[in-house]
Amino acid sequence: MATSLSLPLVPRRPDIPETPYKQYVYAYPHQKAYRYLENGPLLGDLWKDERLDALSLYVHIPFCEMRCGFCNLFTRTGAPEEVTGAFLGALERQARVTREALEVKGDPVRFRMAAFGGGTPTYLTAGELTRLCDLCEEVMGADLRAVPWSVETSPATATADRLAVLAERGATRLSIGVQSFVDAEARAAVRPQRRAEVEAALARLREAGFPVLNIDLIYGIDGQTERSFEVSLDAALAWEPEEIYLYPLYVRPLTGLSSRHDRDGRRWDEQRLRLYRHGRDHLLSHGYEQTSMRVFRRRGAGQAGADGPRDESIAEYNQQAGMVGLGVGARSFTTGLHYTTDYAVAIPEVRRIIDDYLATPDEEFRRARWAFRMDEDERRRMLVLQLLLEVEGLPAGLYRRRFGSSPLEDFPGEFGALADRGWLEPGAGEGGEAVLRLTPEGLAWADAIGPLFFSPRVKEAMAAYRDR
Known part of the structure; x- marks a missing residue:
């Protein structure tokens, strides 16, 4: 061509x-391009002309046990159970309103895939995860045991009781943010964890039997070399994960590293490119294939989406629209409008937005407020x-x-x-x-x-x- x-x-x-x-x-587009709509459209009007048999469901859990130094995601640390409980209550109210909007024209509603992201979804207790799964199945009508379904976790929250809930409910992919198996590098990224804790969490994940395990690693940390990066790569490979994601370190405003990171930009770029190429070549030589800059999959291993839709028209629709998001910070995509809630990185603003979400009346959930017109x-x-x-x-x-x-x-x-x-x-x-x-x-x-x-x-x- x-x-x-x-x-x-x-x-x-x-x-x-x-x-x-x-x-x-x-x-x-990025959420920074979204703007507040004073008189946002009703969700029923947004979804009535969409294809409803090819939807994906995304639930955003805006809580973590800690905030990594590089993190600019929408998340709050250390939320007590009264906050997480109130969040699940607001989430259920939003879900009921959203399901009603999807049913406006009377067509069958079918979710082809699902994901819990954040934040750290497994910050929720086992009981709260059960409540969340019930909400997705009973209110939204998503058959979690029948679709590819991914969940993000962390070493500290990948406990046996939480993983048992996810395994029983049919989660097909667990992604764990390790970032580095080298304790000194984890500390440099303001991620207070020890390798022993990471290895124990990985053992629990493998024991739970999820079809796809993904391990996230980061390159470009202060002091990281090809040799130390290879330590993390080999430690990850020892678990034979179906996927390994390699992320370049970014330092963004209002994050923990932003005030202490004064690396020379050119030298840092050279370090990251050098580590990327080393990591890429190392994984390729160990039986992995690259599917994007970040994603490497073990050859012959199953994929979370392997049993997903193969109809080309469904695939093309999913590339353009069909995402239904629940929770503060979650995005939804229709053909003509992408919408979400307010978004921030700074801790006080994140807490304010979460508090506003908890207090949102049902009528407000019926409209798209923060949006970008496509x-x-x-x-x-x-x-x-x-x-x-x-x-x-x-x-x-x-x-x-x-x-x-x-x-x-x-x-x-x-x-x-x-x-x-x-x-x-x-x-x-x-x-x-x-x-x-x-x-x-x-x-x-x-x-x-x-x-x-x-x-x-x-x-x-x-x-x-x-x-x-």
Whole structure:
């Protein structure tokens, strides 16, 4: 399909950032582009024209036992049981209102996948996790035992009683944030844990028998070298996890590391790139395959989504819409609107937003308040970002079926910039369909490539956002 020679000529191609670590694009657009809607639309109106047999359910639990030095997620530490209990009460009220909205047009509602994220969902007690699963099944109608279902956990909260609840209810994937098996590196990342505690948690996870175990590791920590990073890699490999995620360390405003991290930017970038390549090559040599910059899967191992939908129309819909989010900080995606609650990083603001959520009346749950309106241009960008940053790449036929055009025609400057750097290579996917793929070095720069495709509207909204 495409080479750099076939790209239309443009007066000026966008500049690729000098740093490979501009921004992790896990969803588009970022919540910093969302704005408050004074008279937000009713959820029933938002969902009445959506496909309801291909939904995914996401529940955000905004609690952790500690806050890592690099964390800029929406989460509160040390919440007492009266707060977590009140949160589950508010969550149930929100779920009932949301389910009513989904049922407005009378079509069957079916969830094809589910995830509990945060925060740390296993901060909840075993009894609270049972209540949460009951809520998802009985109120939302999600059959947790029949769908791929992922849960995030931590070494301190992966206790036997909590894991027993999740295993009995059918969780198919547990992801544990280890970050480093080297105690000194964990301390440097302001993550007070010991390797013995991590190993004990991993033993409990394996004993519980979840089909997919994922271990998160971080590179770029102060003092980390290829040798020390390999200690963590080998410690993770010893558990034969189905997945290993390698994350570059980011230091963001209002996080624990932001006031103490004064590394030279160029040298830090060199360290992170060096460690990334070392980690990538080490995992590839040990029977893992890379699916994105961050994700490595053991060859031949099962995947949490292996029994998920194979219908292409369902897959294409899930790439554009169909996410139903519950809980403060959770996002929901419809074709025309992405919406959520208020968002913050600073501890006082997070607590205020959680308190506001607990006090939200049912009528307020019926409307989308913090939102971003999607148009055809934004949907094009979202699909490019979802697929181009994966190893398998962006199939031109899928894009054309969805939008009636070519990605090269729609984004000549962006793809031209990638071709200029040698980071873009055309290839063939299943059935010989043309695919645009990043080269291995392009994948290494994925966090700089993603922001190239942000629209001017999103960039302006993010730039105007005040960190808090």
